[in-house]
Amino acid sequence: MSDSVQLLEPPKPRKKENVIFRGKNFKTQFYGGSNPTSLIGDFPELRSFMQDSIKQHPSLPRVQRELKSLQIKWKAEKQTVFPSIKGEFLHLFPDEETSNRLIHVYLDTVETTYRVVHVPSFWKEYQSFLVDRKSARPAFVILMLLMMSTASCLSGEKSTHVGDSAVVRERAALWIEVSEQWLQKQSHKQIYLAIWQIRCLLLLSKQVNVIKKKRIWTEAGTLLRQAMAAGFHRDPGNLGQKCTGFDHEMRRRLWATITELELQASIDRGMPSALAGVSSDCATVQNIDDDDLIDEADDTSRSKNWDLYTASSYLHVSRSSFALRATLNSLVNNLGLPLQWEQVVDYEELVKAEVENLPSWMRSSPSDGGGGLSGAILQIQLQQLLILLHMPFARKMDPNSRCSVSRMICFQAAERILEQVRKLSQHQYSFILLFRQEYFRAALAVCHCAYIAHNIPGDLLGTNIRPSIEYLDDSLMLFEDRITRLGTDFTRYWYISAGRSLLNSAVDPSDETRQKQQAIEHVARQYHRIRGSQEDSISVKIRLNLTEPPATGDPNALAAFYDSSYDYESVNPTKVVDAYIKKHLIGADEGLEHAYTNSTEKGLPMIAVSPAQGKFASMLTTIGSARNVLEIGTLGGYSTIWFAKAVKGRGKVTSIEVSPHHRDVAIENLRAAGVRVPEEVDVLLGAGLEVLPKLAAEIEKGEREAFDFVFIDADWPNQWNYFDFGVKVSKGQGAVIYIDNVVQNMLESGIVGKNQRDEEAVDVVAKTGADYRVDAVVMQTVGSKTHDGFLLAIVK
Ligand SMILES: C[S@@+](CC[C@H](N)C(=O)[O-])C[C@H]1O[C@@H](n2cnc3c(N)ncnc32)[C@H](O)[C@@H]1O
Incomplete structure (x- = not known):
């Protein structure tokens, strides 16, 4: 910079700004005004509604703590599960079907908007890779891992969870980690196209998978500066013959991609872009499909008409509004004087002109071609500016007509954003769902504007809150899907769920207490859902291709495999075997799995039998060809479903449960598993010792058939009483009585072992041994549950 250039004195920060500035000493964080969560700072009614709800219903912090401890446990296990990369990473590559699917998802989403690879050249190299993996260029393998990691949570692949993360997200995290390590080892002197592609994809993939999200803005800025240091902001035409026509265009695409990523990361963080004040003469990306990008001398005349859609249209069109978006971002995140109304109106006109100028393919339906996703992003990135511009006026609890107009404009812009996302819901929408944040900002704006309008009679927006609540309902579905795909990110769901309840309470203040409870229950259900679909770390390891179990059933080979790949210190080895048994001998059964997850979601304890x-x-x-099964202790009906399947067409299950809530959930689960209630399974509500005498009387009178099999799995102090009744209601000789958890009961009550003897405890084993009516044995068990055992008796 020449000495004569005067540095402009930046404005002093104003006293009151809507930013997040927290932490202490040197460990602090800052998020500026355009950060969506900062919006909450100006919505005190929502904040206090959320605080009160939490105070009144402590169930949320409880389940949050539970998930947190699972997350901590997984983080510790991950240290042993994730390998340190020593150069060899081909074995991490998934099977061909998975890689094909993920790569297609990547190309259908990212590469129809941001441009990183040249698709025809990519396919060519991919085909050779499939024929001979070992000869692939390492950079190409890394590039593919990153493409797949970006698509991992987008593909809709059904995923279980581990800690507070989806297994598919953990897979993405692994691929990202490997790629990052590889990139760090590369020489800074030898930079080629794939290195830039990898740099871009690393950023993109971290963003989609919400990995190290607090660092995204700084990493985007670093990438931008690296690109500028390599002169990407200057048109490659300046390099003349030293760069082919193909490379010219790839450089322009990468520069456009990097700048778009950086600008959006800045808006999301609430910070100025590193590009503010930077001049660039890099030409706009050509509006061409990849087949038209051939290695010839640069020729921009090939670029197609603005109104024709190509795979590069997003970057091509987006450039037109780039300067406006960057300027507005700097203005709304400026710590000095806020924008004046007149300025807001002027900028609004400019934004509207850009919206008007969007190409005609924007208005076609997403299914008409590849333009749906690009169109949605182009529209959304402009509409978000209207919210940012008008929100400072819209959020004032002021009947002034300017504020009222701003509320209207914010609301309509938010509506359009949510409409765009909804329009894409069948196709490619997952990319918006995971990669962009505007719909969160839009949902908050809907909530805030509707709330204020409701409190100001005669506001332009009107006082009818119903349509807003419908938008929030739609948004909650989006956030629910986001949580399922990622396994995390509950906070946004919580904001919107609380916002929805706040609006409902505004309509009917007498309903406020119930609304608060509902908001909490909704978000707690999300935590329960994720907690209920946890996967054992060894299965995760297998799913992540971190190790291949031997194909043979040879127990020695298996033992050796688990010995070498398993850390006995941190994980219970019996769980490994149970996971293995489940995988090979039990498999996936939707009804049974739903019973587990639905029960957890509904707050039932996780004490069902293991698979x-x-x-x-x-x-x-x-x-035993049992026809009539009696179960005491239904819980969510998990074991009941197993019995119902076994006796189907031959007999019936009768199950006794004391808790009405457990009974209701069990009936729901049984029906969801295709079991007819009460025809195939009858769930009797009541305490075991009250229901059993009635059953005995009915059998006595010939009104009910006696039981062939009795499964006792309720309160332990009554095990012996149930056993005694079990024999009475059984069909007699050959009938089987099964009592679960006898070993745990014995140990805990000190009948055997080092615990102090509980004088009240009944020694079921000794009493059964002395019972002339039966012949019995106890089998000790291990597995995914702790050391335990069941008693099995046959009636003589
Ligand atoms: C261990 S759980 C049953 C698990 C279930 N059999 C399974 O594996 O899916 C015990 C159940 O017994 C119920 N229970 C407890 N005391 C009971 C009683 N006195 N009579 C009937 N059911 C009882 C509890 O409400 C709980 O749902």
């Missing part, structure tokens, strides 16, 4: 135990007990009924 292997459920299968084993139900096989016993098959071996």
Whole structure:
């Protein structure tokens, strides 16, 4: 910079700004005005509504703590599960079907908007890779891992969770980590196209997978500066013959991609872009499909008409509004004087002119061609500016007509953003869902504007809150899907769920207490959902291709495999075997799995039998050709479903449950698993010792058939009483009585072992041994549950 250039004195920060500035000493964080969460700072009614709700309903912090401890446990296990990369990473590559699917998802989403690879050249190299993996260029393998990691949570692949993360997100995190390590080892002197592509994809993939999200803005800025240091902001035409026509265009695409990523990261963070004040003469990306990008001398005349859609249209069109977006971002995040109304109106006109100028393919339906996603992003990135511009006026609880107009404009812009996302819901929408944040900002704006308008009679927006609540309902579905795909990011769901309840309470203040409870229950359900679909870390390891279990069933080979790949210190080895058993001998059953997850979501304790135990007990009924099964202790009906499947067409299950809530959830789960209630399973509500005498009386009178199999899994102090009744209601000789958890009961009550003897405890084993009516044995068990055992008796 020449000495004669005067540095402009930046404005002093104003006293009151809507920013997040928290932490202490040197460990602080700052998020400026355009950061969506900063908007909450100016919505005190929502904040206090949320605080009160939490105070009144402590169930949320409880489930949050539970998930947090699972997350901590997984983080510790991950240290042993994730490999340190020593140069060899091909084995991490998934099977061909998975890689094909993920790569297609990547190309259908990212590469129809931001441009990183040249698709025809990519396919060519990919085909050779499939033929001979070992000869692939390492940079190409890394590029593919990053393409797949970007698509990992987008693909809609059904995923279980581990800690507070989806397994598919953990897979993406692994690929990202490997790629980052590889990139760090590369020489800074030898930079080629793939290195830039990898740099871009690293940023993109971290953003989509919400990995190290607090660093996204700084990393985007670093990438931008690296690109400027390499002269990407200057048109490659300046390099003359030293760069081919193909490379010219790839450089322009990468520069456009990097600048778009950086600008959006700045808006999301609430910070000025590193590009503010930077001049660039890099030409706009050509509006051409990849097949038209051939290695010839540069020729911009090939660029197609503005109104024709190509795979590069997003970058081509987006450039037109780039300067305006960057300027507005700087203005709304400026710590000096806020924008005056007249300025807001002028800028609004400019934004509207850009919206008007959007090409005609924008208005076609997403299914008409590839333009749906690009169109939605172009529209959304402009509409978000209207919210940012008008929100400072819109959020004032002021009947002034300017504020009223601003509320109207914000609301309509938010409406359009949410409409765009909804329009894409069948196709490619997952990219918007995970990569962009505007719909969160839009949902908050809908909530805030509707709330204020409701409190100001005669406001332009009107006082009818219903349409806004419908928008928030739609948004909650989006956030629910986002949580499922990522396994995390509950906070936004919580904001919107609370906002929805706040609006409902504004309509009917007498309903406020119930609304608060509902807001909490909704978000707690999200935590329960994720907690209920946890996967064992060894299965995660297998799913992530971190190791291949031997194909053979040879127990020695298997033991060696688990020995070498498993850390006994941190994980219970019996769980490994249970996971393995589940994988090979039990598999996935939608009804049973739903029973587990739905029960957890509905707040039932996780004390159902394990999959292997459920299968084993139900096989016993098959071996004995049991017709009538009696179960004491239904919970969510998990074991009941196993029995129902085993006796289907042959008999019936009767299950006794004392808790009405457990009974209701069990019936829901049974029906969801295709079991007819009460025809195939009858769930009787009541305490075991009250229901059993009635059953005995009915059997006595010939009104009910006696039972062939009795499964006792309720309160432990009554195990012996249930057993005694079990024998009475059984069909007699050959009937089987099964009591679960006898070993744990014995140990805990000090009948055996080092615990102090509980004088009240009944020694079920000794009493059964002395009972002339039966012959019995106890089998100790291990598995995904702790050391335990069941008692099995046959009536003589
Ligand atoms: C261990 S759970 C049953 C698990 C279930 N069998 C499974 O594996 O899916 C015990 C259930 O017994 C119920 N229970 C507790 N005391 C009971 C009683 N006195 N009579 C009937 N059910 C009882 C509890 O409400 C709980 O739902």
